[in-house]
Amino acid sequence: MDIKRLEYFCAIIEKGQIGKAAQSLHISQPPLSMRLRELEEELGVTLIHRRGKAWQITPEGQLLYQKAQFILSYMEGVKNDVSSLSGTLQGLVRIGVCPPCRRMASRVFSGLAHEHPRLRFRVWVMDNQSLERHLQESHLDFALLLLPVKGTNYAIRTLRPLPYYAVFGQGLTAPEKDHIGVEELVGVPLMAQHRRDDEAGVNTVLRRAFQTIGHQPRFALETQDSGFLQSLLLDGFPAVGILNEHEIRSGGLEAFPSVRLDVEGLSLTPAAITLKQAYVSMAAQRIIEKFTEIF
Numbered sequence: 001m002d003i004k005r006l007e008y009f010c011a012i013i014e015k016g017q018i019g020k021a022a023q024s025l026h027i028s029q030p031p032l033s034m035r036l037r038e039l040e041e042e043l044g045v046t047l048i049h050r051r052g053k054a055w056q057i058t059p060e061g062q063l064l065y066q067k068a069q070f071i072l073s074y075m076e077g078v079k080n081d082v083s084s085l086s087g088t089l090q091g092l093v094r095i096g097v098c099p100p101c102r103r104m105a106s107r108v109f110s111g112l113a114h115e116h117p118r119l120r121f122r123v124w125v126m127d128n129q130s131l132e133r134h135l136q137e138s139h140l141d142f143a144l145l146l147l148p149v150k151g152t153n154y155a156i157r158t159l160r161p162l163p164y165y166a167v168f169g170q171g172l173t174a175p176e177k178d179h180i181g182v183e184e185l186v187g188v189p190l191m192a193q194h195r196r197d198d199e200a201g202v203n204t205v206l207r208r209a210f211q212t213i214g215h216q217p218r219f220a221l222e223t224q225d226s227g228f229l230q231s232l233l234l235d236g237f238p239a240v241g242i243l244n245e246h247e248i249r250s251g252g253l254e255a256f257p258s259v260r261l262d263v264e265g266l267s268l269t270p271a272a273i274t275l276k277q278a279y280v281s282m283a284a285q286r287i288i289e290k291f292t293e294i295f
Helices: 003-015 018-025 029-043 059-084 099-115 128-136 202-212 226-234 245-250 282-294
Strands: 048-051 054-057 091-097 119-125 142-147 154-158 162-168 189-193 218-223 240-244 258-261 267-275
Touching (some): 003 029, 003 059, 054 059, 091 128, 099 142, 099 245, 099 267, 128 267, 142 282, 189 226, 218 226, 226 240
Parallel strands (some): 091 119, 091 142, 189 240
Antiparallel strands (some): 048 054, 142 267, 154 267, 162 240, 162 258
């Protein structure tokens, strides 16, 4: 199977049109259409259903696209690894990052950019579910996300858990303690984040903890966006924000009174994950090692 045909096929799928793919590849449309037909004839299957200008990828085409992505990324990784033997990491690394891990990623990427100026990053920020899907489809070299994950075909490098803190907003007095439980937050207006996979959401864990002591939390605000919680505290919202240590730093909230919140199940466990069967380039391996060194 010709590698060039695979590159052309991937370009067609990613651009959504043969014409746009031809433009990106700097070739005319008829030769590109011919390469697609040759690939289909070689495999003996239809990869794309064509109906005039409209088309739809077939299940066989989807499978080939996923496999071709892996093959092409493997070849690119080998090329960059051979070039990196001189001592300087180089090439493109595709990384997925979940929102709570943005601060960690920023710190690592900034340091590596100084150490290895020929290293390039392409970063997607999205939720766990989306990161797993893109990793399974070989769109990412690795993902920095939160455990637990749903897939079972991962190599996982677990990082240090992130504790949560009660950050006291305008007009609220923090207890003079090193850490507190939910008992000290009964009746206090709270702001917390909830995730799509709600079982692991901060608000769900807090509700469960309050129920064990016979109370209900008083949520003044719930949102999926931790950045919105940070903004509200900075703008004087009178509530206690439940944030992890990286969110406190990234939001510029270090001056706010905060106390560590000890609640069973209320912590984040970041992890760097790759597909077990995927080729992981030297550059991607070094980035993952940097995360484990720092965090």
